[in-house]
Amino acid sequence: MIDGRAIAAVIREDVAARARALKERGVVPKCIAIVSDGDAPGLLYAQTARHGGAQVGVEIEIVPIGAGADTSGALAILARVVEEPSAHGVIIQRPLPERIDETRVVEAMDRRKDVDCCHPQTFGLLALGRPLFAPATAVAVMELLKRPPAPALRGARVTVIGRSPIVGRPVSMLLIAADATVTVCHSKTADLADECRRADVLVVAIGKPNFVTADMVKPGAVVVDVGTNVVNGRLVGDVDASVRDVAGAVTPVPGGVGPVTTAVLLRNIVDAAERQTN
Ligand code: NAP
Numbered sequence: 001m002i003d004g005r006a007i008a009a010v011i012r013e014d015v016a017a018r019a020r021a022l023k024e025r026g027v028v029p030k031c032i033a034i035v036s037d038g039d040a041p042g043l044l045y046a047q048t049a050r051h052g053g054a055q056v057g058v059e060i061e062i063v064p065i066g067a068g069a070d071t072s073g074a075l076a077i078l079a080r081v082v083e084e085p086s087a088h089g090v091i092i093q094r095p096l097p098e099r100i101d102e103t104r105v106v107e108a109m110d111r112r113k114d115v116d117c118c119h120p121q122t123f124g125l126l127a128l129g130r131p132l133f134a135p136a137t138a139v140a141v142m143e144l145l146k147r148p149p150a151p152a153l154r155g156a157r158v159t160v161i162g163r164s165p166i167v168g169r170p171v172s173m174l175l176i177a178a179d180a181t182v183t184v185c186h187s188k189t190a191d192l193a194d195e196c197r198r199a200d201v202l203v204v205a206i207g208k209p210n211f212v213t214a215d216m217v218k219p220g221a222v223v224v225d226v227g228t229n230v231v232n233g234r235l236v237g238d239v240d241a242s243v244r245d246v247a248g249a250v251t252p253v254p255g256g257v258g259p260v261t262t263a264v265l266l267r268n269i270v271d272a273a274e275r276q277t278n
Contacts, residue, residue: 001244002144002222002251008259011143012056015266019057022273029058029273031089031115031265032081036065036074036100041228042093052262058269061087071101075108082110088273089115091265094166112276115268117170126170129177133268138170140260141203141224142178149249150222151200154179159195161185161212161238162205167226171203192216204238214242223250226257 033046050060090113096102109119117133158180162168196216205226227238237253
């Protein structure tokens with residue numbers, strides 16, 4: 001098992017030290033998270049980040065998009081929030097409800113404050129290999145793969161299942177930048193199990209409980225399970241427990257990608273605060 005909580009603790013220590021240094025200059029690193037009404041997972045993510053941030057000197061404010069707000073309402077909220085001088089970062093919890101045109105909203109993001117990498121230009125820089133910010137979950141996967149028991153990524157065969165803009169796509173770009181040989185799979189992939197079995201490292205971000213089973217994993221491979229699914233009131237990943245008998249190492253759910261994601265988000269906010277203060 002790869003211990004995500006231990007890796008998160010190391011990142012949080014660095015964040016806390018840098019937040020203290022900013023505070024000595026009169027700056028409290030702050031992010032505003034915009035969460036639409038009824039988005040329970042988005043609200044939980046923002047609340048978890050707010051709780052974690054409070055422990056390391058990073059402030060997170062949650063601003064709701066009300067049930068009645070349409071695209072212009074959401075744009076008005078974002079315009080107000082990005083103008084807030086005390087906020088160094090702004091996050092839009094996605095997906096937004098269908099009544100809101102998400103493309104228009106993310107295109108109105110201020111790139112300096114785009115700590116979750118939602119604006120097409122921020123994402124474009126990531127795709128070109130010179131990221132300003134990268135989505136916290138994608139960076140969390142890289143943090144988990146940075147140290148043993150993960151193999152060196154240079155030249156390694158890595159398969160990513162999932163191509164969402166929040167996880168699969170950005171993690172693939174970070175892996176390419178780390179000189180891995182990357183295969184990206186999705187719901188239309190033929191012979192998914194074959195693609196997985198070729199991988200030295202398998203990153204799974206599908207959102208289907210226990211989807212990846214032992215027969216899909218190369219013996220000794222490292223498996224990163226991004227999935228968070230609630231089954232009978234319990235949090236489970238996309239990777240079945242049987243994989244532990246075959247893999248060299250697996251990230252647990254909970255206690256793997258999740259805590260590292262929160263720590264990386266806080267680090268992205270401190271990065272933004274430092275850039276804007278300098
Ligand atoms: P998403 O937007 O629903 O994307 C899911 C991806 O999986 C899509 O690319 C989809 O393919 C692919 N997929 C679905 N069924 C498949 C199948 N049978 N075979 C192969 N590929 C399949 O989800 P997401 O936002 O990327 O999130 C993925 C999971 O990660 C969820 O469980 C989410 O809760 C979790 N998550 C965790 C964290 C964390 O911090 N721990 C953060 C974000 C997300 P198509 O593109 O072809 O539809």
